[in-house]
Amino acid sequence: MKTFKLTAKKILSSDIKLSLHALDNLSTLNLFNTIEKTSKHILITDENVDILYAKKIIEQIEANGYNVLKLIIPPYDKSKNLQEYSRLADECLNYGFDKHSVIFSLGGGVVNNIAGFLASTLYRGIGLIHFPTSMLAQVDAAIDFKQAVNHNQGKNLLGSYYPASQIIIDPTVLKTLDRRFIVDGLSESIKHALCQDRPFYDFLEKNVENLDDENILLEIIQRSIELKLELMNDDLEDDFDETIKQYGHALGHAIEHLSNGEIYHGEAIAIGMCVSSEIALLLGLSDERTRDLHYSIFDKYSLPTVVPKKYSFDNIWNKMKYDKHSLNGKVYTGILQSVGSMALTKSGEYGHYIEEDLLRQAIDKNQQRIKK
Numbered sequence: 001m002k003t004f005k006l007t008a009k010k011i012l013s014s015d016i017k018l019s020l021h022a023l024d025n026l027s028t029l030n031l032f033n034t035i036e037k038t039s040k041h042i043l044i045t046d047e048n049v050d051i052l053y054a055k056k057i058i059e060q061i062e063a064n065g066y067n068v069l070k071l072i073i074p075p076y077d078k079s080k081n082l083q084e085y086s087r088l089a090d091e092c093l094n095y096g097f098d099k100h101s102v103i104f105s106l107g108g109g110v111v112n113n114i115a116g117f118l119a120s121t122l123y124r125g126i127g128l129i130h131f132p133t134s135m136l137a138q139v140d141a142a143i144d145f146k147q148a149v150n151h152n153q154g155k156n157l158l159g160s161y162y163p164a165s166q167i168i169i170d171p172t173v174l175k176t177l178d179r180r181f182i183v184d185g186l187s188e189s190i191k192h193a194l195c196q197d198r199p200f201y202d203f204l205e206k207n208v209e210n211l212d213d214e215n216i217l218l219e220i221i222q223r224s225i226e227l228k229l230e231l232m233n234d235d236l237e238d239d240f241d242e243t244i245k246q247y248g249h250a251l252g253h254a255i256e257h258l259s260n261g262e263i264y265h266g267e268a269i270a271i272g273m274c275v276s277s278e279i280a281l282l283l284g285l286s287d288e289r290t291r292d293l294h295y296s297i298f299d300k301y302s303l304p305t306v307v308p309k310k311y312s313f314d315n316i317w318n319k320m321k322y323d324k325h326s327l328n329g330k331v332y333t334g335i336l337q338s339v340g341s342m343a344l345t346k347s348g349e350y351g352h353y354i355e356e357d358l359l360r361q362a363i364d365k366n367q368q369r370i371k372k
């Protein structure tokens, strides 16, 4: 038999620019130098963000000599699916997209993710510029190569790794975002603090009453990005990095999906992180103080900490088995030894594979908090 190996190296990279009022000054950001004037371009946004910010962005793009068509999707995760993807693809191709066309994505994680997935697939990859407008998108969803839509079986099951060329972050747009979404996004910042940075944990704890101060938000977003970028090294599946990025996510995604939009992403992973801290205790890898530091910070940020009893264990377990990291009937999580430090498995890995019974015990412990 003759065998061959086909390899190609492609470097994924995105330029991230963070500053107050960045979205008022696009011409100063070197955004447009490489965008083809003769090609057609599209701005994708959702119904809520459209009313607030689309006009000012489109005016600035047009002032630089481009034509952009605006496409609007309904808000929330219900739009992050193949039907909406397919509708947007039809619109782009009918409009006359070519290989040099650019998609501008203006909105929260939902808009960024579906626009990113679309950009990665049209002509096997066209230009993509993110303007993330929600807290979750500014600290996490847009700071990634992961683009995806959901499937009935689970979240983000259809996706790709694809870089936006530019990610422009302006924290001043957060002033129009509901408080529930602000703290929802900050759940990802708390995740980084718990896993990587004790002083950042203290900073977040101290500033919970100061979230109206845009300089505090700027500082939180900056630190969150720095901590996330530490994990975005050459190996996109690196065990240590991936375990931190996915901390609380296996259970969180299951709860988020089962709740059908009632529990948001950051809320669901806050619950997931609390259950991970219970698993850590049950495994004897951590202590009560570390577990309590999980519950206390999420309580301070008014994020949920307990798995709602209305979701049966079997339903949760079945959803978790579709998590991409699940293996041989076990689910995957990182474990904290203490705040800022991850615990290793006996074989020296950061990802712990958890049996059904251990997860059941951890959720029982977690739900005992309801009675307190």
Ligand SMILES: NC(=O)c1ccc[n+]([C@@H]2O[C@H](COP(=O)([O-])OP(=O)(O)OC[C@H]3O[C@@H](n4cnc5c(N)ncnc54)[C@H](O)[C@@H]3O)[C@@H](O)[C@H]2O)c1
Pocket: 046, 047, 048, 049, 052, 075, 076, 077, 080, 107, 108, 109, 110, 111, 113, 133, 134, 135, 136, 137, 140, 141, 142, 144, 146, 147, 155, 156, 173, 174, 175, 176, 177, 178, 181, 184, 265
């Ligand atoms: N690595 C990744 O790709 C990654 C990481 C985390 C989350 N996500 C995904 O992100 C999505 C959730 O993102 P999200 O919380 O931003 O949800 P979202 O995009 O639905 O936005 C939340 C709500 O806020 C509104 N909104 C956004 N910006 C606003 C602003 N500045 N002012 C007023 N309203 C505004 C939106 O219209 C929406 O109603 C989920 O699909 C999740 O899976 C992806």
